[in-house]
């Protein structure tokens with residue numbers, strides 16, 4: 001899915017079969033959904049399910065294979081017609097009803113409620129495309145009180161990183177140094193994040209959660225704005241060149257032994273979402289344990305609710321309160337850590353003395 005699709009072309013963009021091929025062949029994605037459904041087979045048995053944005057119908061078919069008695073497969077784009085044929089090809093036309101409509105306009109017979117809603121709604125950095133709004137609207141309209149959401153929660157994570165692919169290649173480009181050009185390129189693109197793969201070794205500070213969404217409870221308005229102010233201690237001496245964002249989705253663990261988690265971070269198998277990177281206009285050399293302070297705001301675009309503006313601000317670490325434990329080398333952190341260590345030693349010493357007294361009393365009694 002292109003990051004720049006205009007809102008009026010949103011549904012027609014999903015009529016491109018290549019987009020669906022990309023999603024279907026994204027194994028970590030498709031496997032996570034299949035596993036989340038199949039490992040909860042006893043939950044799905046004889047249940048009524050709604051698949052919001054069924055696309056080719058693959059998730060609806062997984063639900064039918066797991067024993068669901070009825071699946072409403074809702075798809076707004078014309079791909080709904082193909083989904084009907086795919087459902088027939090798999091002999092599930094007696095279980096799956098494809099509804100060619102926006103989910104917001106669907107009316108189920110006798111105001112029926114469903115036991116579970118399944119949907120693959122995630123965009124770049126989780127919220128791009130704004131499809132989660134539709135899923136939450138469907139939840140409020142169609143889900144039973146004790147119904148389940150697949151996935152049930154999701155988190156966005158951020159970490160400072162190096163981006164050698166975008167920085168280093170310009171230092172010697174066919175024998176010419178083009179760092180001036182590269183800098184101008186970054187300034188021009190500073191409002192637009194890069195969608196690219198970041199290797200785990202290019203993260204230069206620990207990750208921190210930026211947003212947490214509970215799909216069973218949170219409202220559409222809750223999705224309008226997320227913000228984080230953070231101080232990360234550099235985990236190595238490196239070139240600090242950007243902030244990397246990714247997400248994870250958590251599925252219900254109802255009758256399964258283990259919770260299924262769809263991970264899209266740099267230390268997991270690569271997905272079609274890759275990672276999102278906000279580039280710094282200028283790289284900064286940092287030493288191991290040096291504090292890196294920043295604020296990141298993710299605000300829904302007022303003129304296009306399917307887009308978010310990501311605003312990055314570099315902060316002075318001395319000006320930001322940051323929680324312990326922290327491994328950065330700022331004087332205030334070293335001082336706090338020293339005091340904590342002294343307190344811990346004192347407590348250990350006291351405990352040792354107390355247990356010696358008890359031992360002595362025991363010997364006296366004997």
Ligand SMILES: C[S@@+](CC[C@H](N)C(=O)[O-])C[C@H]1O[C@@H](n2cnc3c(N)ncnc32)[C@H](O)[C@@H]1O
Pocket residue numbers: 011014023024052053054055056057058059074075076077079101102103104119120121122131134
């Ligand atoms: C990311 S694709 C997922 C397709 C399929 N579920 C899968 O996992 O391969 C999202 C699909 O949801 C559809 N969609 C998005 N918003 C919708 C809405 N409000 N009502 C119905 N369909 C919607 C899109 O047209 C698209 O086909």
